Amino acid sequence: MTVTDTNSSATATASSASEKYDKFSTSSSATEDDRFVNDGTVDIEAGTNDESYNKFLHFVESSDKSKHGISEHSDTGLLPAQIKRSSENSSGTDVKMASTTESSSNNDGNGASSSSSPSRRRMSTSRRASTTEERQNPFAFREGNALIWRNVNMTLKAKNSKQTERKLLNSVWGEVPPGEITAIMGPSGAGKTSLLNILAGRSKSNNSLDVQSEIRMQDYLVDTTNIAVRKQIAFVAQDDSLSFTATPREAIRFSAKLRLPRINTDEEIEVLTEKMLSELGLIDCAETMIGGELIKGISGGERKRTSVGVELVTKPSLVFLDEPTSGLDSFSAMQVIKVLKKIANAGCSVLFTIHQPSSDVFNSFDRLILLNKGMVMYQGPVKDVPAFFSKHNHPMPPNYNPADHIMEVAQQYSQEQLLREGFFAKDERNLPEAIVPKEEKELLESLGVSAHGDISDDEWKHVGFGTESLMLLKREMIHTTRNKKGVGARFAFTTFLSLLVGNIFFGVGNPSSFTNPSEFNSHFGAMVMILMMSMFGTAMPTLLSFPEERPVFLREYSTNHYGVIAYFMSRLATEALITFFQIMVLLLITYFMVDLQAGFMNFFIIEYGLAMSSTAVAVLLGCAVEDPKMATEFLPLLFVPQLLFAGFFVRTDLIPAWLQWAQYLCSLTYGVRLALLAEFGDCAANENNQYYLPGQPNICANLLDVNQVNEDDKPLYWGILWGLFLAFRLSALALLRKKATKFY
Numbered sequence: 001m002t003v004t005d006t007n008s009s010a011t012a013t014a015s016s017a018s019e020k021y022d023k024f025s026t027s028s029s030a031t032e033d034d035r036f037v038n039d040g041t042v043d044i045e046a047g048t049n050d051e052s053y054n055k056f057l058h059f060v061e062s063s064d065k066s067k068h069g070i071s072e073h074s075d076t077g078l079l080p081a082q083i084k085r086s087s088e089n090s091s092g093t094d095v096k097m098a099s100t101t102e103s104s105s106n107n108d109g110n111g112a113s114s115s116s117s118p119s120r121r122r123m124s125t126s127r128r129a130s131t132t133e134e135r136q137n138p139f140a141f142r143e144g145n146a147l148i149w150r151n152v153n154m155t156l157k158a159k160n161s162k163q164t165e166r167k168l169l170n171s172v173w174g175e176v177p178p179g180e181i182t183a184i185m186g187p188s189g190a191g192k193t194s195l196l197n198i199l200a201g202r203s204k205s206n207n208s209l210d211v212q213s214e215i216r217m218q219d220y221l222v223d224t225t226n227i228a229v230r231k232q233i234a235f236v237a238q239d240d241s242l243s244f245t246a247t248p249r250e251a252i253r254f255s256a257k258l259r260l261p262r263i264n265t266d267e268e269i270e271v272l273t274e275k276m277l278s279e280l281g282l283i284d285c286a287e288t289m290i291g292g293e294l295i296k297g298i299s300g301g302e303r304k305r306t307s308v309g310v311e312l313v314t315k316p317s318l319v320f321l322d323e324p325t326s327g328l329d330s331f332s333a334m335q336v337i338k339v340l341k342k343i344a345n346a347g348c349s350v351l352f353t354i355h356q357p358s359s360d361v362f363n364s365f366d367r368l369i370l371l372n373k374g375m376v377m378y379q380g381p382v383k384d385v386p387a388f389f390s391k392h393n394h395p396m397p398p399n400y401n402p403a404d405h406i407m408e409v410a411q412q413y414s415q416e417q418l419l420r421e422g423f424f425a426k427d428e429r430n431l432p433e434a435i436v437p438k439e440e441k442e443l444l445e446s447l448g449v450s451a452h453g454d455i456s457d458d459e460w461k462h463v464g465f466g467t468e469s470l471m472l473l474k475r476e477m478i479h480t481t482r483n484k485k486g487v488g489a490r491f492a493f494t495t496f497l498s499l500l501v502g503n504i505f506f507g508v509g510n511p512s513s514f515t516n517p518s519e520f521n522s523h524f525g526a527m528v529m530i531l532m533m534s535m536f537g538t539a540m541p542t543l544l545s546f547p548e549e550r551p552v553f554l555r556e557y558s559t560n561h562y563g564v565i566a567y568f569m570s571r572l573a574t575e576a577l578i579t580f581f582q583i584m585v586l587l588l589i590t591y592f593m594v595d596l597q598a599g600f601m602n603f604f605i606i607e608y609g610l611a612m613s614s615t616a617v618a619v620l621l622g623c624a625v626e627d628p629k630m631a632t633e634f635l636p637l638l639f640v641p642q643l644l645f646a647g648f649f650v651r652t653d654l655i656p657a658w659l660q661w662a663q664y665l666c667s668l669t670y671g672v673r674l675a676l677l678a679e680f681g682d683c684a685a686n687e688n689n690q691y692y693l694p695g696q697p698n699i700c701a702n703l704l705d706v707n708q709v710n711e712d713d714k715p716l717y718w719g720i721l722w723g724l725f726l727a728f729r730l731s732a733l734a735l736l737r738k739k740a741t742k743f744y
């Protein structure tokens with residue numbers, strides 16, 4: 001496939017768009033439009049044409065600022081705490097939001113300047129024409145979202161009266177303008193990742209931490225922990241949570257297909273994917289599996305670049321990256337930074353943390369936020385760094401990496417001395433009052449306009465539930481076939497254990513050689529053993545695999561790949577298929593070796609129902625725990641109650657009354673009852689059965705009686721078995737959805 005450089009067209013588009021911005025910002029129409037309600041918020045529903053936006057702009061800029069202030073009556077559910085704080089802090093003056101693209105050259109580390117507000121301009125654009133060429137271009141123009149923050153505080157709470165609280169971030173402030181790349185640097189432990197996580201909505205107050213922040217996208221006050229807002233931010237985390245059986249090409253294509261509007265054809269997505277791979281130097285390894293602990297795959301650097309590609313291919317307008325160059329050699333690091341620059345040139349706001357950049361990499365940043373012990377030591381354009389450090393007694397040594405120099409200053413001198421020398425400038429920006437959107441929809445409409453052009457609402461939407469489910473299912477199937485070690489081990493163990501059980505209980509199911517009751521007990525024992533094998537053999541891998549795949553799911557869900565239901569359904573379909581084959585293997589060996597009496601298919605259906613039902617419990621437990629190691633701790637919780645309440649160690653009516661309800665949660669109980677009816681139902685009904693011993697009671701009937709099995713209750717047993725399946729699956733779905741939405 002040929003890959004052409006289309007960046008020039010992106011630049012051309014960008015400049016035409018900025019002309020458009022300028023035109024908007026000089027608009028003089030001053031009448032109040034019907035779309036603007038009295039509190040100054042905009043009614044998106046009423047129309048989004050440019051003329052209306054011009055009016056809105058003029059209205060915003062000329063009317064009483066208090067109209068745009070923070071409304072105590074906002075029903076968005078966003079930032080109730082911050083609404084109050086913002087009202088208190090707000091200057092109420094008529095100064096526009098700082099745009100750092102034109103920062104003054106005598107910057108004193110506070111990066112504030114006074115160009116026209118990017119956020120106001122941003123509101124004035126509509127979806128533009130979208131061409132195939134644009135859709136195939138990873139660097140097509142998009143309308144960036146300025147991110148501005150202040151008063152970001154993070155405090156480690158004191159655990160007891162002897163401890164004191166520890167400020168991890170102290171009144172941190174800053175901004176990420178569209179069209180620029182902003183690096184966060186600082187010594188280890190300075191708070192870089194903490195700041196990035198707070199801005200990206202991935203950190204929130206909890207028992208040990210107190211987190212406060214005031215974050216704006218454009219002029220809108222936002223709660224980035226709100227999942228709807230968080231989905232607007234592309235985030236590349238430090239740990240690359242990628243599906244380990246996918247290839248870089250598949251991972252990037254998957255992200256593009258699910259996250260770009262449906263107007264993008266498969267062909268366009270193919271070209272886009274190839275361009276992204278080429279830009280990131282991933283063509284050579286595009287067909288190699290990403291790999292993980294069990295499978296050797298692409299290198300760490302290639303994995304990192306794949307993570308970057310997965311996010312950038314969606315043409316985000318705001319992207320955060322946590323150490324995108326860690327583990328990369330200087331050439332690859334520069335390659336990544338160049339791609340970030342191109343994305344920024346296309347209108348995106350880019351913010352990332354970085355450790356020890358080379359001087360070339362450092363000089364290619366537009367802006368720098370230098371954190372030291374949780375405080376902003378410097379904030380502003382990178383080109384102003386040498387002058388700033390010289391002015392404050394630490395001139396750059398000649399021929400020295402500026403990044404090394406500023407890190408040395410930050411680490412060698414005490415915070416008090418640096419304060420005396422004039423570092424740690426206070427936030428002197430004069431921000432306008434923030435707008436609190438009336439509805440979440442209003443905020444999302446105003447932030448969500450992107451590079452996808454002037455297209456209909458239908459084409460603008462992402463792919464639907466059907467495509468999401470199919471793509472997920474396809475990926476799950478590929479994962480299963482490629483995960484040879486994992487799936488292979490599952491089938492190998494099943495075969496081995498089946499052969500073991502088959503040999504130990506060889507022929508015990510055949511009553512023709514029956515001479516004494518102990519042989520009958522072996523028959524019953526073999527049946528129960530096969531049931532337990534099918535149950536634990538399928539539930540255990542599921543319990544362990546769910547937490548393993550959890551980081552991938554959480555990343556993809558929180559970055560708008562698909563919904564929880566589509567994910568859940570595709571997992572269910574894959575599990576159902578694997579379970580089918582696993583039970584088939586198990587029964588093909590044990591059924592015939594043990595010589596069971598129930599019909600093969602009859603027994604298969606019971607085994608399958610039991611396995612699916614027990615897997616549902618495993619999925620629920622798997623959703624509840626956060627890491628695979630913790631999942632192994634949960635294994636006894638999966639097994640022991642099943643054995644206790646199954647009825648073959650102790651009759652269920654002998655269990656204390658206050659605990660008897662638990663038997664209805666144990667699928668093994670009902671699997672055993674159904675299997676007993678299938679295996680021994682006929683002989684229980686027939687006094688002269690093959691197990692008959694003269695002078696002895698009907699032992700088949702006795703076995704059913706001891707286990708409280710009643711032929712008439714068969715539909716009830718099936719109902720409970722499938723009812724448990726449904727109940728546990730739905731609970732797991734609800735839990736997963738809750739966890740995904742509250743993922744920090």
Ligand SMILES: Nc1ncnc2c1ncn2[C@@H]1O[C@H](COP(=O)(O)OP(=O)(O)OP(=O)(O)O)[C@@H](O)[C@H]1O
Nearest residue numbers: 156168186187188189190191192193194195208209
């Ligand atoms: N959840 C937490 N509980 C306790 N302390 C925390 C927590 N999160 C961060 N910290 C502390 O906050 C400080 C800043 O951590 P952070 O990871 O943000 O630093 P960093 O600048 O990214 O460091 P590095 O460059 O080493 O990754 C550290 O001292 C860290 O121990």
